[in-house]
Amino acid sequence: MQYELHATRLESLKQNVAETLLAASTSNKGGSASTCSVLKLIDSMQRLGVAYHFEQETDAALLSLVSSSTHGTTDDLHTVALQFPDTKRHGISIAQQIVEQSLETPLRWRMPRIEARNFIDIYERDNSKNLALLELAKLDYNLVQSVYQMEIKELSRWWRDLDFKNKASFSRDRLMENYLWAMGINYEPRFSECRIGLTKFVCILTIIDDMYDVYGFLDELEHYTHAVCRWNMEAKEELPEYMKPVYAAMLKFGNELADKVFKNNGLDVLPYIKKEWVSLCKSYLVEARWFYRGYTPTLQEYLDNAWTSVGGPGALLHAYLLQGLGSHLTKTSLESFKHGSEMVYWSSLMTRLSDDLGTSKAESERGDVAKAVECYMEEKGTSEEEAQHYINDLICYSWKKMNEESAKTSWIPKSIVKMSLNMARTALSIFQHGDGIGTSIGVTKHRLISLIASPIAIFHEH
Secondary structure, eight states, X not given: OOHHHHHHHHHHHHHHHXXXXXXHHHTTXXXXXXXXXXXXXXXXXXXXXXXXXXXXXXXXXXXXXXXSTTTTXXXXXXXXXXXXXXXXXXXXXOOHHHHHHOOOOGGGGSOHHHHHHHHHHHHHTOTTOOHHHHHHHHHHHXXXXXXXXXXXXXXXXXXXXXXXXHHTTTSXXXXXXXXXXXXXXXXXXXXXXXXXXXXXXXXXXXXXXXXXXXXXXXXXXXXXXXXXXXXXXXXXXXXXGGGXXXXXXXHHHHHHHHHHHHHHHOOOOHHHHHHHHHHHHHHHHHHHHHHHHTOOOOHHHHHHHHHHHTXXXXXXXXXXXXXXXXXXXXXXXXXXXXXXXXXXXXXXXXHHHHHHHHHXXXXXXXXOOOOHHHHHHHHHTOOHHHHHHHHHHHHHHHHHHHHHHHTOTTXXXXXXXXXXXXXXXXXXXXXXXXXXXTOSSTHHHHHHIIIIIOOOOOOOOO
């Protein structure tokens, strides 16, 4: 399926849905019934994965509701429940007592693209469904899926040319699973270049992670970390043979991205890229030293390092740069990334904790460093079940902190907020049923087939 062949039908459906939203938001303005219908329509658009087509229309409709006299005073619980997530998503402040009646639901934790696929089936059975919106959701899902397929083809060629199956046979070969991270962080079709670049980042990161975790000797890992700090090809010659192609791939990827940004925006972003790779490798080295010493850190000591070693800060910085290739990235906007550091921290911490809950058993069996669960058990003398419960509580707390940070829209770029939230959602999804990256079977395989390979049957309804 290609956009060009279905563009006319897509635009017709978009126009139909936009007119429905406008009509709902202007009829009986301020009434509880119209408020509820508008919010339900917007909520459905978001859950169906098509809200990105209607950002301006949605903003206008929500602002109209906010300005109406009855906003914030309705006693309709259904309306309140719908109001809270939608208005918050658009940076609109709500009175504290609406907030106090609202509870965070698992819905906000779901990976958008998986939720879209699941909700299409649910919405189809809804007697009050909007037929144009349903058809739009199906058509859009298939068209976006076709974009993903083209990206996978390009990435497969890149991965095959690197030949890491032979050059780094110790590492996990997980191109498709790594692509899931990129799709989860930025799923809209216009971010194709971002997804491709981010997948490359995660693939290279995975090889380096495995090198530090399971293959390299400590003195070799010390040399590799030092070479990353130097960031030049001359440093490669000091490394063992198996490390040289990994180092070269990292350098090539980082330098090429910096060159692209410079050509597009005239900005030198190499120091930012280098900083993230250095921080990442230093955090890997800390864990390698712990492992070689047989040392189990306290939970806090572990987390102070592990929020970096999970790769979250590096992934979000690279995603931000890759997004900026097609927009007006400036020195000011790049510096503003630092203002989102709390958002990046809590998102990365959630990613780490979700990862640890899903993978700690498998990784401890293969001889990896102690993870959050083991650190807490060792420190507090608790059972594994108690430790897992505590880590789940930390995940909930981290999500609340992310909500607080995401409300500070005045100085945190919206793209950082969105990508941070999506990275945490993706982690929760990937590790929900165990190690969704370390194995290429099970739930992750089913999801990849659904998201990338299996289109939805569309029957035009008029």
